[in-house]
Amino acid sequence: MRQMKLGAFLMPTGHHIAGWRHPAAAADAGIDVQHMIGLARAAERGLFDLVFFEDAAGVREARAELAAQTSRSIGFEPVSLLAALAAHTSHVGLVATASTSYNEPFALARAFATLDLVSGGRAGWNLVTSASEIEAANFGAQGLRAHRDRYARAGEFADIVLGLWDPATRTGTLGHDGESFAVRQGLGIPASPQGRPVMVQAGSSDVGRDLAARTADVVFVATQTLSVAKEFYDDVKARAARAGRDPDHVKIMPGVSPVVADSRAEAQAKFDELQALIPDDVGLALLASYLATDALNGLPLDGPLPELKSTEGMQSRQALVVEQSRRDGLSIRQVAQHFAGARGHWRLVGTADDVADQLEEWFRGGAADGFNVMPAYFPGELDNFVDLVIPELQRRGLFRTAYEGSTLRRNLGLAA
């Protein structure tokens, strides 16, 4: 029977923007490697396929006053952190985000290939093109490149990395001389037991989908309704088939932000408690940053979201926010709070049964091969998922009861 793939999307303090303020959250998680090791081990205890870290090469918030109220400005560089986590785990996959805009492909391919070696074949790279001006300013760039240019560069970058990871070119040459990059020699280090690291992507724009369908093993996506998720799922699988790939070798895993408790009332109370901890200015800033707009400044928080012009930032995310707001007739504050909690991902509040019902519906309904789980705060909500939801999924035969193997590719059911 087909079973779900599960990622544990780790962050130091939690996915809820105010998660660090929860009494049970570890607020100093961004400097405490022991805490992060504990999270990776909890994920492995829950038999998650992988742990995942997002990344930005810069602080999340340039305005000091807003940075002061959130936990997101500091943390570990994820590939370095995963090197340490590799030594403290044995089966769980280790996936980190890194940018095609601010790295050289040889250096990035080599770092992940090394992580793959020390972890015995458990590494994965989540390709991002980077869309923030804050990051651009750390790399001497005069503003962001246009969306299409970023993806052209990312496509060339991905091809080089895949070429360098190919066991056949390791001690030979790649001989790439292209538009943005030139790489002559191979990496010169052996391949891991899984052959090459797993390629992950999350871009959901048209060019993002094409790149994912052509090169990714796993695709993360932010979708909030079954119908939108199914449209995305069918579309990416069809694009993969058109690119000459087996659609089953592209695993689509929507993000899900669960708040789980023994009863619905407890789960709702826990969620309400978190929402009440979001300062207005923080929620608004987060929304403005997701929309890549400054058009919200000075507008009444109880009024509706204004018309927004498309930007060079997060195109698909913007469409999602605007659509959501229109559908539900939300005020700016409501949209801000709504998105602050799950950051545009699918949110579930309820019992383990409720959460399992929803996940099962999407999984059986052809909208997902699995899910990237985004706990509201750490470590509590990850432990809750492991202790409450995983056993329920196992009881239903929807999730493994032991790891199939010790490489990430093997557990994901991907071709080596």
Add this chain to the structure above:
Amino acid sequence: MAGIPQTLAISGEFADWPLDQLTAVIKRAEAAGVETAVLPDTIPPAEGGAGWPDALILIGWLAASTGRIRFLGRVSSLGHQPYNLARRLASLDLISGGRAGWLMADEDFDAAFAAFSGKARLEGVDLADREKEFAAVVEGLWQSWDADALLLDKQAGRFLRPEAMHPLDHDGAHFSVRGPLNVMRSPRGRPDLLREADLGPVATAETPRTAFAILDGSAP
């Protein structure tokens, strides 16, 4: 009989250093009182061949199974951007409890030129000048946060002191970096940054066998 060296440099071919042997050598070195282990970061020559894995990844991994020994990655700046390297080293310093550092390598320019899009990035560049500025940016980014930056006040909703965050605003001949770094300073302040001349005497081991001989005091 030779004494135990202060610094042990891992060298030779990676093929001679299976990961379990590398770990065993580092642990033995730590037990013997070696203060610093230097890891190579050699990339293959332009025409292909064998190289070493990424030294900074190896350090993150080796740090987990050790507790006292300091690690230096002998890394060239040529394939990197200062913001990224500053971040990785700062993260390693947190991960290792203050045991990580960068030994600025005498670089193999031809290999780096071939691997890192040299024609577009490095041709005609004053390399000594670039490296000097690179190091200054890295060290500047390591000053992004004051030691008392974190408040972690859940009740008041104050995570950090905004006055304790310092952008770099560097605008130089080779790099333009606004900062601040998005990694908090480690308890000891910052990672080490050394050049070869700063190292003092180094015992170099080409294989695990020679390393064990050095650590047993049986090497000439």
